[in-house]
Amino acid sequence: MTTAPTPQLDAIIALEDAGLRITGQRRQVVAAIERRDGGFTAEDIAMELPGVGRATVYRTLKLLVTADVICKLALPDGTPMYSPSRVEHHHHSVCTTCGAIEEFRDTTVERVLRSLTREIEGEIVGHRMEVFIRCQTCLESPGA
């Protein structure tokens, strides 16, 4: 038995905490996200939920990013992807072959940030780090 998926309540509670209404559409988007594991695009969700308007899907995803329920990141070519947030403060590895997204936590990254405090003029207010990989599965598979 691997780690159980975050129950839907967590995301819903995060929305409630932000003073937002819990609508049927928002429940559907959250449920659709939980049915997947790994990265997904906004269109993936929109196509999976024809009953929910595209605008609503995009709006809900944005809310969930703000609430730290999901992360928005980008493939090397800039294509935006979303990925559920499980680990508190983390970064992403993205397989450039199959698109699989994994979270990782590495304290050395935080150390880099501290080291940059000395090197960079100004106040650090955020950062983004993505590591592009060829995952084990893709390395082992025949093609490519």
Added chain:
Amino acid sequence: MTTAPTPQLDAIIALEDAGLRITGQRRQVVAAIERRDGGFTAEDIAMELPGVGRATVYRTLKLLVTADVICKLALPDGTPMYSPSRVEHHHHSVCTTCGAIEEFRDTTVERVLRSLTREIEGEIVGHRMEVFIRCQTCLESPGA
């Protein structure tokens, strides 16, 4: 006298080395990039060069990214920006207030990558790191 800008020849030579033709339009795009210092958008260049087709501007920028003459990066909201590459292997700090982009080199970043080799399954093929800051000038300015 601060560091002189990279002479146009460097970018042109990079294109030649890639077996590409040196056209008037490509010269114009390279010259426009060199006239700026800091980040710029593709539209900035396109509007500055009404004599060069939009498609050509985008095509040329893509070539220059591939040739490592410029970098493509993104603001926190995803807006794509370009920035000239001066330092061999570097990352970017982006001021979230004024948009100023600076390059920095930090060996700890490379150390993180090595540390990740142990933590991540698969082969690391690339990475991206952006640090978002409020630059000295913006911190000192009155508004915000």
Added chain:
DNA sequence: TTTTAATTGATACTTACTATCAATACAACG
């Protein structure tokens, strides 16, 4: 100079959103 493949630009299309705004529905109140 000739030739030929690379390049260009006008246009239309695509992707990933965002704005608008009337209609709807959550949820707080009584």
Added chain:
DNA sequence: CGTTGTATTGATAGTAAGTATCAATTAAAA
């Protein structure tokens, strides 16, 4: 529980950042 007010929704149109197409042009090798 019914009323009510505001948040939310969805259809549609618009925007930003490109990419595809393809006939016309041009760099540069011969």
